[in-house]
Amino acid sequence: MRNGSKRETIIETAATMADEKGFANITMKELADELGIKSPSLYKHFSGGLDELNKEIMLYGWRSLDSKITKAVIGKAKDDAVIALCNAYRRFVSEHKGLYEAMQWYNMYLSDEHLQASEGAVDIMFRALSSYDLTEEQKVHTVRMIRAFLQGFSTIEAHGAYGNPVSLDDTFDFALKTILNGIADMQGGASR
Amino acid sequence: MRNGSKRETIIETAATMADEKGFANITMKELADELGIKSPSLYKHFSGGLDELNKEIMLYGWRSLDSKITKAVIGKAKDDAVIALCNAYRRFVSEHKGLYEAMQWYNMYLSDEHLQASEGAVDIMFRALSSYDLTEEQKVHTVRMIRAFLQGFSTIEAHGAYGNPVSLDDTFDFALKTILNGIADMQGGASR
DNA sequence: TCGATTAAGCTAATTGCATTAGCTATTATA
């Protein structure tokens, strides 16, 4: 078996478990059971215990998200790219609620490593904005706004906390349109 | 001593502890120590244990936020009201990171109760939008978008996960302006 | 005013999970 292959398998198993049972319910015992080993054996792979494991789940999550949104924007530019990216993000969260919890969660006390982890996604957003005629600062604002919106929307949606019956798809499109209009208004100085 | 007065004191103490040490670090033992009692005694006030306590912290948080943003919009209308509300929300989170974690956190597995809890904040947002000339559906979209943005921005900011040195205040203003422009563009059909 | 009830606290005991210590078999390697 190659280098970290078993380690990677464990992380993937844990990520799947997170999606199935919720991130908060991942325990050394359950994960070990799932893998057919005893929980102390997990320490042979993750000497840092649950903390290290959780951190790896988080990193794995961000790598997966990176890969999804990267694929989503290939061959697209401007509004098309932004829309594709946002949809891919939203879809990822809806398909990986537990994993996304891990990605958020670790947020809460590992700023440095999390910063690096989410940098990839931010980078892709920047690239997606590259073909617009914006200053660097405007791009930073725009990326931050998109990030905030995506994170907030996805989280609220994933928790079923949008009570109203009005279509969430419509809201998402509506918000994207609003953001894209905002970008359009900035372009150069006065276009549309 | 009146009815739930001690219960309320405990909840407030826990909320303060959450802000100081982080929500994840609230334990029955530490809370009891802080209150000068032994941890089993807490069960006299919260028979549901940590779960019930956490739920109460969450509800307390939403009540506090409601109250803050309600005050912030008093006597304001339209853009002024929206801006005041958003600033109040952002400030609340920055001053109560731990409590806000609780508010998010419980999100994760108590949809019903959380729904009711956050309803107050949503309601105030709706009122703030009442003086615009928008359809009900447009209002729903707008409130959802604002909620998503506020939650995402505040969370990312609170975790220090916005890496760039560009001013966060500027980003916040920028985003608000974008959202308000979006509202303006919808009004009636074509105003600005 | 007096006995009964309730409230709020305490100590002791239980349970479950994370983690550590120390042992063993298997694999890879010098």
Added chain:
DNA sequence: TATAATAGCTAATGCAATTAGCTTAATCGA
């Protein structure tokens, strides 16, 4: 092939949540 590293195991420890059962003080109805 002898040896070092790998990956697993069982047993033991420690800590937090929770439950059981006891005690004291306040409250309340007759």
